[in-house]
Amino acid sequence: xxxxxxxxxxxxKRTGEKVFLECVQDMDHxxxxxxxxxxxxxxxxxxxxxxxxxxxKGDIPEGYSVSREKKExxxxxxxxxxxxxxSMYLCASSLSAGSLEQYFGxxxxxTVT
Amino acid sequence: xxNVEQHPSTLSVQEGDSAVIKxxxxxxxxxxxxxxxxxxxxxxxxxxxxRSNVGEKxxxxxxxxxxxxxxxxxxxxxxxxxxxxxxxxxxxxPLGSNTGKLIFGQGTTLQVKP
Numbered sequence: 001x002x003x004x005x006x007x008x009x010x011x012x013k014r015t016g017e018k019v020f021l022e023c024v025q026d027m028d029h030x031x032x033x034x035x036x037x038x039x040x041x042x043x044x045x046x047x048x049x050x051x052x053x054x055x056x057k058g059d060i061p062e063g064y065s066v067s068r069e070k071k072e073x074x075x076x077x078x079x080x081x082x083x084x085x086x087s088m089y090l091c092a093s094s095l096s097a098g099s100l101e102q103y104f105g106x107x108x109x110x111t112v113t
Numbered sequence: 114x115x116n117v118e119q120h121p122s123t124l125s126v127q128e129g130d131s132a133v134i135k136x137x138x139x140x141x142x143x144x145x146x147x148x149x150x151x152x153x154x155x156x157x158x159x160x161x162x163x164r165s166n167v168g169e170k171x172x173x174x175x176x177x178x179x180x181x182x183x184x185x186x187x188x189x190x191x192x193x194x195x196x197x198x199x200x201x202x203x204x205x206x207p208l209g210s211n212t213g214k215l216i217f218g219q220g221t222t223l224q225v226k227p
Contacts, residue, residue, distance in 0.1 A: 042119070042202060042218055042219040045216075045217075050212040056212065099213075100213055101159050101162070102159070104156040104157050
């Protein structure tokens with residue numbers, strides 16, 4: 001059974017703080033993704049990674065960066081949090097380019113005040 | 114750029130009725146079309162998917178149809194039950210993707226009234 005975990009379910013940060021969101025998967029998946037979910041906007045891709053140390057921008061990368069130093073772990077970094085980054089953040093992973101089912105983590109509800 | 118449009122944004126049906134959610138995609142090279150269900154407070158989970166070489170796929174009360182010419186695909190739920198109430202997302206693979214990337218639709222909130 002695939003397990004994707006995220007470091008926090010709820011997080012409250014102040015404007016300007018540096019924020020780290022961590023995601024870990026335990027099934028040796030090659031691909032990992034970070035999405036933000038806002039009502040009426042669906043799941044919007046922030047960044048994804050298809051291999052260790054490899055990353056690509058998604059549709060809304062501005063204000064975010066990522067790090068993938070180990071295959072099982074994919075971190076999302078908000079360099080200087082802003083109130084418009086208040087959202088639900090979902091991490092996902094998939095086995096490979098040939099196996100496209102994405103497995104999601106439970107999400108982190110981030111509030112920036 | 115690649116785009117997936119999903120309609121309707123909200124759908125309310127009586128228990129036992131059918132529900133249909135439709136998605137259109139922009140990239141004719143897309144070849145994989147999954148549907149995810151997200152119950153309130155939970156993570157999205159895959160419920161059914163279809164590849165471009167198949168026109169229809171069924172799994173008990175849910176089915177997905179694909180029209181490649183028109184570039185749209187639909188989710189059909191028959192004999193709806195209250196536990197079908199959730200947000201449903203469609204998705205498609207973008208052009209030239211060999212990285213597992215998916216483009217998601219905006220989501221449909223389905224309410225099944227008992």
